[in-house]
Amino acid sequence: MKIYVPRDAAAKALGADEVAEAVAREAEARGMSLQIVRNGSRGMVWLEPLVEVEASGRRLAYGPVQASDVPALLDGTLDSLGAVEDIPFFARQTRLTFARVGLNDPHSLDDYKAHGGLAGLRRVLDMRGEAVIDELKASGLRGRGGAGFPAGIKWDTVRMAHADRKYIVCNADEGDSGTFADRMLMEGDPFCLIEGMVIAGVTVGATKGFVYLRSEYPDAIEVMTEAVELARAAGLLGDAVLGTGPAFDMEIRVGAGAYVCGEETSLLNSLEGKRGVVRAKPPLPALEGLFGKPTVVNNVLTLATVPVIFEKGAEHYASFGLGRSKGTMPIQIAGNVARGGLFETAFGMPLGELVNDVAGGTASGRPVKAVQVGGPLGAYMPTSKFDTPFGYEEFDGQGGLIGHAGVVVFDDSADMAGLARFAMEFCAVESCGKCTPCRIGAVRGVETIDRIAAGDAAAVPLLEDLCETMRDGSLCALGGFTPYPVLSALRGFPEEFGPARDAAE
Amino acid sequence: MTTQAAEPAPEALAEIIEAHTHLEGPLLPILHAMQEAFGFVPGTAVPVIAKALKLTRAEVHGVISFYHDFREAPAGRHTVKICRAEACQAVGGAALSEAVLSKLGIGWGETTPDGAVTVEPVYCLGLCACAPAAMVDGKVMGRADADRLTALAGEGAA
Numbered sequence: 001m002k003i004y005v006p007r008d009a010a011a012k013a014l015g016a017d018e019v020a021e022a023v024a025r026e027a028e029a030r031g032m033s034l035q036i037v038r039n040g041s042r043g044m045v046w047l048e049p050l051v052e053v054e055a056s057g058r059r060l061a062y063g064p065v066q067a068s069d070v071p072a073l074l075d076g077t078l079d080s081l082g083a084v085e086d087i088p089f090f091a092r093q094t095r096l097t098f099a100r101v102g103l104n105d106p107h108s109l110d111d112y113k114a115h116g117g118l119a120g121l122r123r124v125l126d127m128r129g130e131a132v133i134d135e136l137k138a139s140g141l142r143g144r145g146g147a148g149f150p151a152g153i154k155w156d157t158v159r160m161a162h163a164d165r166k167y168i169v170c171n172a173d174e175g176d177s178g179t180f181a182d183r184m185l186m187e188g189d190p191f192c193l194i195e196g197m198v199i200a201g202v203t204v205g206a207t208k209g210f211v212y213l214r215s216e217y218p219d220a221i222e223v224m225t226e227a228v229e230l231a232r233a234a235g236l237l238g239d240a241v242l243g244t245g246p247a248f249d250m251e252i253r254v255g256a257g258a259y260v261c262g263e264e265t266s267l268l269n270s271l272e273g274k275r276g277v278v279r280a281k282p283p284l285p286a287l288e289g290l291f292g293k294p295t296v297v298n299n300v301l302t303l304a305t306v307p308v309i310f311e312k313g314a315e316h317y318a319s320f321g322l323g324r325s326k327g328t329m330p331i332q333i334a335g336n337v338a339r340g341g342l343f344e345t346a347f348g349m350p351l352g353e354l355v356n357d358v359a360g361g362t363a364s365g366r367p368v369k370a371v372q373v374g375g376p377l378g379a380y381m382p383t384s385k386f387d388t389p390f391g392y393e394e395f396d397g398q399g400g401l402i403g404h405a406g407v408v409v410f411d412d413s414a415d416m417a418g419l420a421r422f423a424m425e426f427c428a429v430e431s432c433g434k435c436t437p438c439r440i441g442a443v444r445g446v447e448t449i450d451r452i453a454a455g456d457a458a459a460v461p462l463l464e465d466l467c468e469t470m471r472d473g474s475l476c477a478l479g480g481f482t483p484y485p486v487l488s489a490l491r492g493f494p495e496e497f498g499p500a501r502d503a504a505e
Numbered sequence: 506m507t508t509q510a511a512e513p514a515p516e517a518l519a520e521i522i523e524a525h526t527h528l529e530g531p532l533l534p535i536l537h538a539m540q541e542a543f544g545f546v547p548g549t550a551v552p553v554i555a556k557a558l559k560l561t562r563a564e565v566h567g568v569i570s571f572y573h574d575f576r577e578a579p580a581g582r583h584t585v586k587i588c589r590a591e592a593c594q595a596v597g598g599a600a601l602s603e604a605v606l607s608k609l610g611i612g613w614g615e616t617t618p619d620g621a622v623t624v625e626p627v628y629c630l631g632l633c634a635c636a637p638a639a640m641v642d643g644k645v646m647g648r649a650d651a652d653r654l655t656a657l658a659g660e661g662a663a
């Protein structure tokens with residue numbers, strides 16, 4: 001008998017470690033022989049800790065399980081949820097990037113290979129670099145960190161650059177509130193990210209990779225660090241990838257609590273040991289990146305999607321999605337929501353279907369007021385925009401962005417003016433300080449919103465002006481996109497911005 | 506009465522620096538290791554690091570002060586980090602922080618007078634589907650409540 005108790009941070013935050021200990025203790029007391037596997041999470045956070053029992057060819061789920069439920073679990077008297085694959089939230093998904101997360105022992109390379117792992121890399125090792133790029137372009141894969149830049153074009157720029165040394169940098173800074181897909185992937189299927197980075201390295205001629213992993217994720221740091229050691233011991237990393245390939249090795253580096261270090265040039269400065277100040281572009285990191293060398297900077301999900309593209313072929317991947325948003329997106333549903341978690345699906349699902357149907361509306365049972373999509377720099381989408389299909393261009397057309405695909409749900413008690421103020425405050429706290437529109441603008445933004453709240457009608461156009469300056473004049477999207485949450489809250493919910501608002505209209 | 510910062514021995518500083526100089530871009534790993542070893546980055550380390558990495562003291566100090574993680578003085582015996590970001594706000598995160606801070610009688614970044622608990626803000630722990638989220642001495646907590654977060658204060662005082 002095998003018992004799966006997730007070691008995912010969200011499962012642990014809800015008591016998974018205590019459950020795992022109780023299972024071990026109880027099994028020993030009963031003289032039962034069973035194997036405990038600390039897997040990743042299946043992504044249904046409202047059911048965590050979600051425990052699975054595998055016996056006589058079936059794998060049944062239970063959850064949420066508390067330590068006190070363990071005797072009944074082992075007696076076989078606890079109510080089961082059935083197979084995970086049959087739970088509607090899971091059954092509706094198309095899992096490509098997350099195919100293995102929660103299924104496997106994250107540290108078993110044998111499990112990894114048994115479920116399609118390394119098939120992509122083996123194919124790539126037999127291909128010419130140019131052909132790899134062509135296939136990546138054909139897959140339509142766009143950067144999952146937020147900007148949605150085509151991965152194939154970025155890789156090709158680095159591949160064509162001449163240099164004595166090139167780097168692959170994985171952006172695992174995942175600072176956006178409401179996002180946790182990078183974390184879940186790293187904790188649940190670390191070899192997938194490693195394989196994606198090796199494919200990138202082999203393709204562009206880079207020999208060294210770094211994962212810049214935020215310090216707020218101690219569990220992911222632990223899992224990734226061990227996985228890198230295991231990969232090295234197994235020859236997946238080292239002087240000759242899988243015995244015959246070129247050299248590639250990698251290191252895990254830990255961030256230090258600065259949101260702006262998720263911005264790629266700030267991240268590179270941080271890796272170099274400097275203040276995480278944003279660099280002006282050009283030069284592009286692809287040409288002058290880490291230590292001035294050509295560098296691929298990609299998000300965790302971008303890199304972790306590469307293996308399945310080469311395992312199943314670009315056509316398979318591109319057959320999912322909508323318009324220029326090809327493939328699938330691991331969407332994260334969070335905040336005040338009945339069924340929160342990770343939902344990977346082809347691009348194109350309307351926002352309202354995600355929020356109401358898939359996630360079951362709010363946890364409080366009150367009406368949804370707005371959802372913020374794309375992190376602290378994303379717009380608040382009122383329910384009137386719930387028919388917007390989940391896609392890069394589609395959200396852009398509605399004055400929003402999908403960013404890293406975090407969807408944070410708020411019920412009707414949300415204070416929209418307070419959230420707008422928070423967006424400015426956050427920008428002020430996290431600004432790297434290099435450009436004035438962001439550094440000073442955000443501070444003025446807080447003051448201006450306070451003036452509006454105090455009843456000063458003249459401050460409304462001032463706030464709109466200020467947002468325009470920040471949008472057009474900031475060096476990076478921290479200052480540049482803070483106007484999204486602020487203006488979307490102001491325009492979607494003007495009545496909440498103090499008594500002055502009516503007068504100003 | 507706050508915990509007195511013990512002056513780390515110069516050999517201890519040198520040992521940590523030595524262990525990292527082979528890395529590309531060793532400064533952040535060194536600072537993390539210092540904080541891990543001493544609970545903060547000692548001021549006496551700044552000139553030593555600067556010399557070893559051929560940087561100015563101002564540069565090293567600039568890096569330490571840029572990042573929220575690095576402390577220049579020790580924290581309390583326990584550290585509680587409470588998420589202030591939007592997903593946690595959507596389920597009462599702000600009220601939770603207020604309750605914890607007022608119960609302990611301190612503000613953000615402060616330590617209780619008995620040195621038991623320091624409370625710090627954090628912007629997202631990636632636990633947004635089981636918010637409000639917190640971290641206590643490095644251990645994650647979902648659907649956090651004020652009682653569980655202040656339990657440590659009692660322990661520390663006992």
Ligand SMILES: Cc1cc2nc3c(=O)[nH]c(=O)nc-3n(C[C@H](O)[C@H](O)[C@H](O)COP(=O)(O)O)c2cc1C
Pocket residue numbers: 142143144145146147148149171172173174175176259260261262263264265297298299300302303476477478
């Ligand atoms: C303030 C700010 C924070 C960002 N944070 C992240 C982050 O945490 N993770 C990430 O992958 N990209 C983040 N980005 C986007 C990166 O700058 C960059 O576009 C991305 O790493 C490129 O990888 P991709 O093409 O695979 O998306 C951020 C951008 C800004 C302006």
